[in-house]
Amino acid sequence: MSLRRSSARIIKKYSYNKNSNCTSNEIEDLNKTKEDKISQNILLIKSMRQNADAPVDLMxxxxxxxxxxxxxxxxxxxxxxxxxxxxxxxxxxxxxxxxxxxxxxxxxxxxxxxxxxxxxxxxxxxxxxxxxxxxxxxxxxxxxxxxxxxxxxxxxxxxxxxxxxxxxxxxxxxxxGRIGEGIGVDTHVHRISNRLNWVKTKTPEQTEFELREVLSKNEWSTINQLLVGFGQTICLPVGPKCLDCLLYKYGQCKWKNVNSKKK
CATH class of the missing domain: 1.10.340.30 (Hypothetical protein; domain 2)
Structure with a gap:
């Protein structure tokens, strides 16, 4: 499965601004297929991760x-x-x-x-x-x-x-330096992939198998660091900061920590 049919669309990239008044309608609707939804999710996560300041980025x-x-x-x-x-x-x-x-x-x-x-x-x-x-x-x-x-x-x-x-x-x-041969799935990647309904799996091994089917190969080598950093800073294992998350704000994630507090 491929994301190529989505790649020709122009997607507006929003800088991470949790205080903006943008609504979900202002982001191009790519949610016609699971691949399209994942593509949009990844764009929003990349926007939140643009500072590359999570522990995984630095250490x-x-x-x-x-x-x-x-x-x-x-x-x-x-x-x-x-x-x-x-x-x-x-x-x-x-x-x-x-x-x-x-x-x-x-x-x-x-x-x-x-x-x-x-x-x-x-x-x-x-x-x-x-x-x-x-x-x-x-x-x-x-x-x-x-x-x-x-x-x-x-x-x-x-x-x-x-x-x-x-x-x-x-x-x-x-x-x-070889890419496209596999996906590094740790607890962060496994947890977030399931929270976002990219996959429905019980183990990291099952998650990798299913991610191979829904992720474009050009994401395989970067998805680990992207999601690990997201999991370290916003989508925490316990007490995720949902109110600081663009995925929740734009209706891309229905999972919510009811005790989340905005920064």
Whole structure:
């Protein structure tokens, strides 16, 4: 399914101004199909996210690897950051990566570090003891099977201990610069996609499968950061700021937090 039939329409882009008096009728009605509704939703979310000031923008995994490192090290550090990010705030992941890079974030270094030292470097990352074990095992696999590099396929990445579909998709996008092969679906993407009725799913894996059917491929590589930032700043897991949301204001989202208060 494609959004191409909608792309020829001229859509007025509104700057985010929660105090404006615009009504939903002033936004072009694209809601003839699910794809059209999603296209309009994305435009409004991009408008709210134009300042790119959410934690994911400033400290997300795409910022954690040393951009001056050699390609293998850059790819490895990207994978490490994504492994640490599970059940962990971006700020905590970023700080842990800085400690690792200072100590030496390479396959050789992580293999040489005593378990206790690596745990201290990762702490307070969520489940840092388990992730220490995963990193040790992953480094051994990368050294023995991949010539000190990381797998370059989704399947190969998912075979690594502690690496799931979301991490694999984002690793391919960030570390290898390949887009259109998958969608990184975390709790924010899963929650918001269901709140907006893009999908009706129970798991992130189901959400990715359905999003592949309704999202244009040119959105696949950007939708994660877009929705994660939206979920961190406005569409919060608990107590979402519905009265500050253009989607609610323009009638594009029927889900509402009754306790929401306007800024």
């Amino acid at each position: 997300g995994c795409h910022t954690c690897a040393d951009k001056n490192a050699d390609p293998k090290t850059f790819r490895f550090q990207t994978l490490v950051a994504l492994m640490l990010s599970s059940q962990t705030k971006d700020q905590v992941t970023s700080a842990a990566m800085e400690r690792l890079k200072t100590a030496g974030c390479s396959i050789s270094s992580l293999l040489e570090f005593p378990k206790e030292q690596l745990e201290e470097l990762l702490k307070p990352v969520g489940f840092y003891k388990r992730k220490t074990e995963y990193l040790k095992r992953v480094c051994a696999i990368l050294r023995g099977k991949y010539n000190d590099d990381i797998p370059n396929t989704f399947e190969g990445l998912c075979e690594l201990p502690g690496v799931g579909p979301k991490m694999a998709n984002l690793t391919i996008q960030i570390a290898f």
